[in-house]
Amino acid sequence: MKILEITGGQKLSGTIRISGAKNSAVALIPAAILAETETTICNIPEITDTDNLCDILNNLGVKTKRASESIIIDSTNMQNQVINEEFSKKLRASYYFMGALLGKYKKVTMHFPGGCSIGARPIDLHLKGFEALGATVKKEENKYTVEADRLIGCPIYLDFASVGATINIMLAAVKAEGRTTIDNAAKEPEIVNVATFLNNMGARITGAGTSTIRIDGVKHLHGCFHEVIPDRIEAGTYTIIGALCGENLKIDNIIPEHIESLTSKLQEIGAKLEIGSDYITISRSENYKATNIKTSTYPGFPTDLQQPFSILLTQCNGKCKIEETIFENRFMQVPYLCQMGADISVKNQTATFIGPTKLKGKEVVATDLRAGASLVAASLIAEGTTKITNVEHILRGYENIVEKLTQVGAKIKREEI
Numbered sequence: 001m002k003i004l005e006i007t008g009g010q011k012l013s014g015t016i017r018i019s020g021a022k023n024s025a026v027a028l029i030p031a032a033i034l035a036e037t038e039t040t041i042c043n044i045p046e047i048t049d050t051d052n053l054c055d056i057l058n059n060l061g062v063k064t065k066r067a068s069e070s071i072i073i074d075s076t077n078m079q080n081q082v083i084n085e086e087f088s089k090k091l092r093a094s095y096y097f098m099g100a101l102l103g104k105y106k107k108v109t110m111h112f113p114g115g116c117s118i119g120a121r122p123i124d125l126h127l128k129g130f131e132a133l134g135a136t137v138k139k140e141e142n143k144y145t146v147e148a149d150r151l152i153g154c155p156i157y158l159d160f161a162s163v164g165a166t167i168n169i170m171l172a173a174v175k176a177e178g179r180t181t182i183d184n185a186a187k188e189p190e191i192v193n194v195a196t197f198l199n200n201m202g203a204r205i206t207g208a209g210t211s212t213i214r215i216d217g218v219k220h221l222h223g224c225f226h227e228v229i230p231d232r233i234e235a236g237t238y239t240i241i242g243a244l245c246g247e248n249l250k251i252d253n254i255i256p257e258h259i260e261s262l263t264s265k266l267q268e269i270g271a272k273l274e275i276g277s278d279y280i281t282i283s284r285s286e287n288y289k290a291t292n293i294k295t296s297t298y299p300g301f302p303t304d305l306q307q308p309f310s311i312l313l314t315q316c317n318g319k320c321k322i323e324e325t326i327f328e329n330r331f332m333q334v335p336y337l338c339q340m341g342a343d344i345s346v347k348n349q350t351a352t353f354i355g356p357t358k359l360k361g362k363e364v365v366a367t368d369l370r371a372g373a374s375l376v377a378a379s380l381i382a383e384g385t386t387k388i389t390n391v392e393h394i395l396r397g398y399e400n401i402v403e404k405l406t407q408v409g410a411k412i413k414r415e416e417i
């Protein structure tokens with residue numbers, strides 16, 4: 001098992017360069033099979049999630065070539081075959097192969113695991129979209145077979161603006177006959193990045209980034225060159241760390257508009273930050289005002305940043321609240337933060353913080369990706385040394401986190417036990 005050992009109290013200065021967005025890359029890699037010729041995607045983060053998706057591609061006979069931060073994908077000789085649980089259970093985003101294989105072959109059979117630690121995470125909206133396009137869905141235990149004689153474009157309304165369902169329906173609809181309209185579509189920047197990739201292949205998608213996306217089906221899609229957008233959640237995580245213990249810490253290669261909900265919240269509590277065209281510079285302030293957070297879909301405050309942000313709330317003067325509206329179980333870092341000295345109570349979907357509190361290094365466990373990231377942030381300001389186990393969760397979504405933090409002055413090391 002991999003662990004991180006972090007000694008708190010260091011001021012972090014220098015520059016952290018943000019990598020490509022995990023939540024875009026994990027959709028772009030399956031989407032690439034829709035092209036009949038070779039695609040090149042650059043700025044792909046080197047994390048276990050992208051490695052696991054390449055394993056699925058290779059298992060389908062797709063040739064992949066990894067250069068640093070880019071990947072060449074050639075599906076010329078691929079075969080459509082069952083995606084077994086050994087592959088699909090490694091990450092939830094494997095479900096994008098449902099839309100991609102349905103869109104390419106009109107049939108997909110894959111094992112797909114149920115929820116995960118942060119919630120049930122059903123895929124009913126994905127399946128409803130596939131059925132609306134004319135597919136039948138057969139479920140045997142956790143094996144899904146989705147197939148259609150023809151995929152016919154149609155209007156689809158999403159009961160919830162689901163990121164995954166929006167992307168998966170796009171992947172299934174790009175080669176359907178006629179027009180598909182997705183209403184109440186998710187508006188996250190990653191959706192725009194995927195739609196742009198598909199349009200570069202020759203698809204006809206308009207409205208991505210708004211709540212109404214129109215897809216006019218085409219017969220053929222060709223290879224192209226594409227770039228992953230910077231990871232707004234990684235950028236937000238390091239910006240929060242800068243607010244906790246930075247000294248002119250520069251977070252570089254970002255799209256500031258993508259984390260406007262975070263930067264405006266940081267300014268509200270009194271953080272000292274400078275927002276440039278593609279960077280943020282931030283330093284720790286001595287006094288942070290209390291505030292409240294309510295997570296919501298983009299452009300609201302992202303659920304993926306509420307866990308890292310919770311560390312800042314332990315340092316604010318007074319009472320703060322976080323209301324988590326997207327996932328049902330996303331406060332799993334709280335017991336560990338309380339062990340470290342935080343004063344937090346959780347009732348239903350709301351966590352209440354009384355601050356400021358001094359944090360002390362302890363032995364803690366990363367229960368999920370963003371909880372793990374929040375424990376890294378807490379360790380950096382805690383007195384003494386913190387050991388975090390189960391860090392595979394963290395390495396899934398933060399490229400070179402140890403190297404990036406070390407180079408700005410953090411005392412952090414990765415060990416195998």
Ligand code: EPZ
Pocket residue numbers: 023024026092093119120121122123124125126127160161162163164165186303304326327328369370397
């Ligand atoms: C994506 O998950 C991200 N993952 C998540 O990031 C992110 O938290 C989430 O969007 C919200 O922004 C990837 O992009 C790989 P949803 P996704 O479908 O697509 C319910 C991280 O830390 N729902 O928008 O699964 C669902 O249960 C991860 O990087 C249904 O009920 O999110 C949840 O409560 C965590 N039925 C809510 O919608 C469905 O068919 C949001 O889910 C689909 C979703």
